Amino acid sequence: MMPRYRAISLAALLVPALLLASLMLGDRHVDLAALIKGEATAEVRTIVMDLRLPRALMALLAGMALGIAGTIAQAVMRNPLAEPGILGINAGAAFAGSIVIVGFTGLSVTVLPWAGFVGATTMAAAVFLLSWRKGTSSARIVLIGIGLGAFASAGTSVMIAFADIADVQRLMIWLAGSIYDANWDKICLLLAWLIVPITLVCLFYRQIDLIRFGDDVAASLGQRVNLVRAGMILLCTAISGATVTVAGLIGFVGLIAPHLARRMVGPGHARLLPASALVGGLLLMAADLVGRTIIAPVQLPAGIVTALIGAPFLAYLLWGRRHVPA
């Protein structure tokens, strides 16, 4: 039992450490001691307070949200390979975003999050309605989610093929998922969007604990399985939809964070939800830090870094489970 908690405590300590590293490292090395003593120049202060700090916090916040969304998805779908993307949420948000960027060039960028949110919600609703047949089943939701996701991705590809090259470039950067243009307004926006759904998820963690046991067991214990599944998918959509639209498409964090967290604290959601949030936040902060420093001054979007780490991890996960019957 003890090593489990040692791992999670270590992870908790890593958060402030990584945050400090994010403030110091970069194109320009910042001397934090000088900053605290008030000896830093205005330029340095701007770099830290208006660029690096919001960026690190945004990565932390988005990673936490993705970790929680992934935990919900894996429990509700009863599938260890599930992540919010499987509900078509990311593809839906991307499609809606690309329509805005390519189709309405005149519109302000602030519309983008809203468009993405509408896309994500529409997608999740469509997946849920299409898989409804006197109730829902996890397998049907996964299949229809993948199908509709592919459809929306195809739509985005069509946009990319025919749009103006400058728009495509903006679109590609947004799609790759980056936190580079984080600012305090965006952080507040994301926080406002996340606070209600995440509170609800944490209040009802017992429902997530139970629904993992399968419909028959959960229903015979008195759970309204379809209601809980719909509610949890809605919350998952709200959380990951908001994150995708503010921070861009960031894959794999929602998949990996719950798995790492499960190894640290076990399968109960009372501990798993906060642990996944912590691990997710750490992962994305680290990915963003690596992305902007490793080949500086060129910046790799965080979404690409997470994919570079995430893909091998996925393979490892499948390899480790090769003896488990599907």
Next chain:
Amino acid sequence: MFRHDNAATPGLVLKNLTLAYDNATIVQGLDLSIPQGAFTVLLGRNGSGKSTVLKACVGLLRPKSGTVLLDDRPLSQFGVRERARRIALLPQGPVAPEGLSVLDLIRQGRYPHRPLLARWSPLDDEACDEALELTRMVDLRDRPLENLSGGQRQRAWIAMALAQQTDILLLDEPTTFLDLAHQAEVMDLITTLVDRGKKTVVAVLHDINQAARHANHIVMFKAGKLVSQGAPNDVMKRETIRNVFDIDPEIIHDQKTNAKFILV
């Protein structure tokens, strides 16, 4: 000990029940009273509708027509949690999430007793401890389910259903895939629950002799219809078994246990 001739007013009663999945009718016009405080076994070939009947008894399947009554009140009028405090069902071959301990599993049985946002209470602890003791799982409480033998795992699942503290317990094929020793373990546990815990237990079994040895009441199904029911020695007739199972057995009356067994 339960006696067949003085069964009290029945708790669970099925009236003219017709059950169907989409358009495939599984059970037709079933009338059945489950004797209280007794061990009832449902027998029949695969697809004869036994499991479907159990599902209808906990409301997992809405009847196409007819009603399930619990204490003379239609089951559909019960709230889902209220119902789950009266009847527990252990489905066939349930699967637990990875990494769960025995106690983690058993604690889930308290779900219908806990208000939506309530904390874990001493009553919940009591119910779990009792379930652990009855199933003799106390020493294994912190073990991960993956590390248990088949029989122990089945006992853990039954313990979860016991933590639900219902007066009626439905078990769908609790002994299938277990070796003989583990099957005997589960049957002993059921006997204890009925004799000492005063529970009403209904189980789907495949082993006719196991049913004959342990059941107080046997119900035989064929193609969704009730063919025969009664005390084991009354239904264990060559003609009945030939009709229900499409086999031609010898019936042997064992003097020591005063039970009838079949020899195929």
